[in-house]
Amino acid sequence: MKIKTESSAKKKTSLLCGFVLENSNKVLGLPKFDSKTTASLNQSIKDMEGKLGKLNIIPLSGKNPVQRIMLAGLGKKENLTKDTIRFVSGKIAQKARELKLKEFSIITPPSFVNEPISSISQIIEGTKMALYKFDKFKAEKAESSPDLTIIVSKSNKISKAIKTSEIIANGAIFTKSIANLPPNECTPTTLANFAKTVSKKNKMKCTVFSEPELKKKGFGGISAVGQGSTNQPKLIILEHNRGPRNEKPIVLVGKAVTFDTGGISLKPGAAMDEMKFDKCGGCTVLGIMKAVSELKLPVNVVGIIPSVENMPGGESYRPGDIIKLYSGKTAEILNTDAEGRLILADALSYGEKHYSPKAIIDFATLTGACIVALGNNVAAIVSNDEKLKKKINEASKRTTEEVWELPLNQDYMDMIKSDVADMKNVGIGRAAGTITAAAFLKNAIEKTPWTHIDIAGVAWTQGATKEKSYNPKGATGFGVRLILDYLQNLKN
Numbered sequence: 001m002k003i004k005t006e007s008s009a010k011k012k013t014s015l016l017c018g019f020v021l022e023n024s025n026k027v028l029g030l031p032k033f034d035s036k037t038t039a040s041l042n043q044s045i046k047d048m049e050g051k052l053g054k055l056n057i058i059p060l061s062g063k064n065p066v067q068r069i070m071l072a073g074l075g076k077k078e079n080l081t082k083d084t085i086r087f088v089s090g091k092i093a094q095k096a097r098e099l100k101l102k103e104f105s106i107i108t109p110p111s112f113v114n115e116p117i118s119s120i121s122q123i124i125e126g127t128k129m130a131l132y133k134f135d136k137f138k139a140e141k142a143e144s145s146p147d148l149t150i151i152v153s154k155s156n157k158i159s160k161a162i163k164t165s166e167i168i169a170n171g172a173i174f175t176k177s178i179a180n181l182p183p184n185e186c187t188p189t190t191l192a193n194f195a196k197t198v199s200k201k202n203k204m205k206c207t208v209f210s211e212p213e214l215k216k217k218g219f220g221g222i223s224a225v226g227q228g229s230t231n232q233p234k235l236i237i238l239e240h241n242r243g244p245r246n247e248k249p250i251v252l253v254g255k256a257v258t259f260d261t262g263g264i265s266l267k268p269g270a271a272m273d274e275m276k277f278d279k280c281g282g283c284t285v286l287g288i289m290k291a292v293s294e295l296k297l298p299v300n301v302v303g304i305i306p307s308v309e310n311m312p313g314g315e316s317y318r319p320g321d322i323i324k325l326y327s328g329k330t331a332e333i334l335n336t337d338a339e340g341r342l343i344l345a346d347a348l349s350y351g352e353k354h355y356s357p358k359a360i361i362d363f364a365t366l367t368g369a370c371i372v373a374l375g376n377n378v379a380a381i382v383s384n385d386e387k388l389k390k391k392i393n394e395a396s397k398r399t400t401e402e403v404w405e406l407p408l409n410q411d412y413m414d415m416i417k418s419d420v421a422d423m424k425n426v427g428i429g430r431a432a433g434t435i436t437a438a439a440f441l442k443n444a445i446e447k448t449p450w451t452h453i454d455i456a457g458v459a460w461t462q463g464a465t466k467e468k469s470y471n472p473k474g475a476t477g478f479g480v481r482l483i484l485d486y487l488q489n490l491k492n
Contacts, residue, residue: 001131001145003124003166005158006105009151012065015057015104016151017092019085022050022076029107029151030069037064044071051075052084053091053469070095074109083400083468085109086122090130090469096146097131103147117161123150124165125172125481129470132173134180164295168484171291172477179283179460179475183259183276187231188307191256191279195236195286195305202293205239219306219350220324221331221342226308228263228316235347236282236305238289242298248358249300250487251351252289255340255364256282256307263310263336264318277475278340280459281363282307284479291484299487304351306343310336322421326350327444332421340366341425341440348444359388360450361486362441363479369433371457376465378402379458379478382438385449391486392451401482403453412439455479 009016009031018027025045033041040058048056052075059068072088074080089106096104106127108119133142152158178186178194192208199206211232214223219235226233236256243249257278261267267275282305289303317323321333323342327349331342344362351360370380381403383389389405396403412435418424423443427436438452458478461471471477 001128002147003162004149005152005162006149007151007153009107010065011105011149011151013067013103013105013149014101015068015070015096015099016066017070017072017104017106019074019088019107019109020045020048020050020071021074022052024050027071028109033064037069041069041071048073053088055091055095081400082118082122082398085119086126086400087469089123089126093127093130093146093148094469097143100143101146103149105149105151108150108152117157120150120152120158120161121165124162125169126470128166128169129172129477130472132176133472134177134474136181167291167294168481171287171484172480174290175283175287175477175480176475178286179277179280179477181276183309186258186276186279187309188226188234188256188258189231191258191282191286191305191307192234192236195238198286198290198293199238202290204289204293205241207237209235217326218324219326219346221326221346222306222308224317224321224323224333225263225310225339225342228313229309229311231258231309233306233308235350236307238303240289240292240297240299240301242296243300247300249302249355250490251302251304251355251357251360252285252483253304253306253344253347253351253360253362254281254283254285255279255344255362255366256305257340257343258307258309260310260337260339261312263316263339264312265335265337266312267337274460277460278365279307280365280455280475283475284363284455284477287477287480288483291480292487295484297487299490301487302351302355302357304347306347308339308343310339325444329423329443330421332418332424334424334426338425338437340364341437344441345444348441348450352445352448357448359385360445360448361392361453361483362450363453363455365456365459366454367434367437367456369430370454371462373406373434374404374457376457376462378404380404380406380434380454381451382406382408382435382454383451384408384442384445385451388449388451391489392482395482395486395489399481399485401478403482406435406438408435408438408442412436413442416440453479
């Protein structure tokens with residue numbers, strides 16, 4: 001898909017798309033046409049009423065450079081969000097591909113709808129992500145994506161905004177494409193190879209610890225969880241160093257369980273196939289690191305991805321085992337399906353000890369309890385630092401990747417105390433499952449500002465997932481746009 005800009009809305013195009021607000025009598029930014037076309041437009045506007053996501057197409061005569069005009073409803077002006085144009089643009093792009101068009105054009109709405117640069121970003125992100133389809137294993141592939149022309153007033157910042165938005169959208173698509181892979185096609189070794197390819201192409205440092213090194217260096221959590229599988233565990237580290245040499249980095253940690261059976265504490269068979277998505281946290285970090293390097297952001301960022309396959313077998317770790325984590329603390333295993341916190345704890349401790357970061361952010365499809373609490377459209381965050389939490393919340397509002405804070409006080413920390421070890425890997429019954437998992441992680445952090453993001457409900461489309469044109473069925477890439485926005489605004 002190629003993207004370019006044009007200042008004239010009367011350029012030659014197969015499909016010219018303009019936005020319409022609900023209860024409005026005009027198309028935002030559309031130029032004047034002949035009386036016959038104007039009459040058709042007015043009737044079409046009246047028929048569609050500008051309802052959110054509704055599309056109307058008006059064919060024009062052969063004399064016009066524009067073959068068709070598409071009206072796209074934005075809904076009520078007072079209900080506009082920073083996601084509206086992204087959502088509707090995705091609808092437009094999918095319709096253009098359905099019509100088998102080679103190209104189409106979208107008129108950027110005036111600034112009273114959104115800031116021009118923001119609108120362009122939403123259009124690009126919406127169209128590119130909506131046209132993504134996971135068809136790697138299908139004989140019949142998706143139709144090729146049509147090219148997009150954005151009709152916009154000339155601006156020196158436009159070309160930069162387009163390039164930035166394309167990189168961000170591609171980062172999310174890259175995350176989706178890996179997260180959607182089945183477990184037989186994506187093992188910890190495969191994930192490590194993806195990281196090596198990304199690092200080589202984008203000149204990042206890449207380090208991969210394999211099983212012997214993990215055991216030797218004391219990664220007890222990663223080693224224990226991974227020992228039941230013939231696919232050996234890996235710890236993947238990517239380093240982007242474009243900030244000041246002495247500036248402490250931001251460390252991003254992502255859980256990547258390439259398939260989670262639950263181990264000895266075996267999961268029920270229903271929907272176990274979805275456990276290929278238990279690697280989404282790690283895939284998010286990969287997508288972010290790819291985009292960070294392509295954007296050449298002047299910051300220091302380290303991505304750490306502990307990756308395992310959690311399988312039952314003769315070598316599997318067991319309920320009742322006591323393991324020693326990288327931090328030196330011990331953990332009593334009560335449930336082998338609470339494995340993500342074990343591998344994350346090792347990675348968090350390593351990240352803090354070796355990089356002395358100014359902040360650590362982790363992503364994990366960690367708990368089903370998060371889905372019970374917040375559903376499929378909002379991620380949970382738990383943090384030990386008000387400033388970091390505020391920055392992430394601000395990025396959440398700008399990107400509409402929604403988060404909601406859960407508390408973490410001493411009462412919750414007490415719920416994971418063990419009689420025979422420093423802590424246990426589950427809390428008390430089903431109470432506060434998301435928070436007690438975060439409490440386990442907090443034990444891995446000594447003093448660094450830290451935020452945990454539980455993406456169990458939002459990492460892939462599930463039963464109660466809100467329809468978003470730019471999130472077709474499967475992995476959503478949640479967190480990529482959120483953290484890239486956070487990193488771009490670090491100095492603000």
